[in-house]
Amino acid sequence: TDYYNFTALNAPADHPSRSMQDTFYVVDRSGDEAAVRGESDVLLRTQTSGVQVHCMEDQELPIYVVAPGKVYRRDIADPSHLPQFTQIEGLVVDKGITFGDLKGTLDYFCKAVFGPERKTRFRAHYFPFTEPSAEVDVSCGVCHGEGCRMCKGTGWLEILGCGMVDPNVLQMSGIDPEVYSGFAFGVGVERVACLKYNVPDLRLLLQGDMRFLRQF
Template sequence: MVLNQLEELTSRAFDELGKVTNLEELEAWRIRYLGRKSSLIQILRLLATLPLEDRRVAGARANEVKKTFEARLAEKKTSLELAATLSLQRESLDVTLPGERVLLGRLHPTTQILDEICHIFQDMGFQVVEGPEVEWEYYNFEALNMPADHPARDMFATLWIDFETEAGDRPMLLRTHTSPVQIRVMEKSPPPIRIIAPGRVYRYEATDATHEWMFYQVEGLAVDRNITLADLKGTLFEFARRLFGKERKCRFRCDYFPFVEPGVEVAIDCFVCGGAGCRLCGNSGWIEIIGAGMVHPEVLRRVDIDPEVYSGFAFGMGVERIPILRYGIDDIRLFYSNDVRFLRQF
């Protein structure tokens, strides 16, 4: 009787298991045939009421059936899971399809490098200030120790503004360097001073791959008691180290600018040839990056800072030169012709 029931149950269960197609159905099958309320469990419970002989035979059979069910369940589960995996694989993504374009612009390479330069100096306690791009001749030249007809003025081919005073002078110009900001700052604030001044400058210059009539400079100025050439050297070497990396060598040599004394030129060893001499560095092995020096006593005197009490250093650098060197850009005119195909590379 019980054995018949078990046979029937087994046949039905296998029949249904064959129709199971997914894990949810399998779970329902498990509850139906192996769950607490299933016929099999009920049969097992009934066994206790059977005569001993019957109980032994039926019990053995019932347990056998249970084991078979469990085995078939596990088997089916494995096969269903495998099928599911295979089916997922069949529907897998082409991960090489392009991602959705995120609309992001970029900063102009000049802005990026200016930010970088300003950051380095801000870390060293310099504050950023700015000055006008249209300047008086006084600030651009005279106050910087370059009176009219000074030979050093020839280093600064000037774009003059069409503006005449009643006396017939033409004292307005497009600043040729950022140095006039030094004068404006010193006129306004007493020492200690520690500033940098980024901005546009202009030259009367025919353009070619290495010359542009408008470009950017960053000026620096520190004035206080006991500021020395050694401080200037330390400051600029540290700057060069941070901007160009510590593997670059730095050279500090004597040079001349009318508004500093002693005057300095800072160069780094050539990126391309490492100092051996190549086209980029004009075979010298060195690339000039900064003009600098101790603020000339005449310049201090003019802004009523006593050069016997205070001293200071000043420096100035061209900005585009840095990305030009760093990225190997071969034409400075690319910067302000603003071809997006160029700008997007930075």
């Protein structure tokens, strides 16, 4: 619903992602709970981040969760975007969790997937449900950081978004932010596959062409 996809994740009522141009609303329903710029509060989730709220509401603390799932966005399929893709959500809520724990976890993940020689970096970013927030890059495996077409000359490839769970999100889920803290991250599976195997176009993964798929 609109609540778990946006409101419970601290997204403002006028956030652009709530618009019908970005989100698939699936029920025509009016009333007090109607979604902004639409008459429905039922939608196809745009992110797996809603799993965070369900876990914090339903599970006992501490929480350590990895949750994969399909997500849907009103994007036109192109080399770097798909209207439907697989996302993996990670959530940790416990006493004494710090940004250092987040960095260590994701650095280990990136090196396990892409190789121990690959470097990682964290760039400041904004997400409504985490504060502070960051995007994580891994050094390009094609040019090894020198700059090429794959990494658009930067030497880095964007992998995922992450951050410390916003105290407002903890509070709305019934968790005392003065006692508990946590981190969360979301990673696109298809994107990681393309970056790991230097595939230039996400759409190639979905075409069922055995000449391409046999390499995996």
